Amino acid sequence: MKPEQVNKKLLWDYDWKESDYETEEFEKWYVQRVLTRGMQEDIDTIGLIIIEKYFSNLRLPEYIEHYWRWFFNRKNLRCAS
Numbered sequence: 758m759k760p761e762q763v764n765k766k767l768l769w770d771y772d773w774k775e776s777d778y779e780t781e782e783f784e785k786w787y788v789q790r791v792l793t794r795g796m797q798e799d800i801d802t803i804g805l806i807i808i809e810k811y812f813s814n815l816r817l818p819e820y821i822e823h824y825w826r827w828f829f830n831r832k833n834l835r836c837a838s
Contacts, residue, residue, distance in 0.1 A: 758784050764799050767791065789815045792825065
C-alpha cells in the first residue's frame, strides 16, 4: 500500500513505519482498521479490490462482516482484478 493511501489518523495506537505499508501484514491490518474505524473516504482510497482481497481473513464485528458479505455477494458485483 502506498503511503498516500494510508490515513495516519487510523494508526494512533500502533507504531507502523512507512516501510511497513507495503507488507501484506500491514495491508491486512489496515483494511481491518478501515472497515472498523475508517470513513467512506478511507474505503474509497484503498478500494474495493483490496478490501475483497483480504475480507475472508479479517476479524470483524459481526454487523460489519455481515454487511460486507452481503455487499460482495450481490449478483453481478465482483471487483475486477
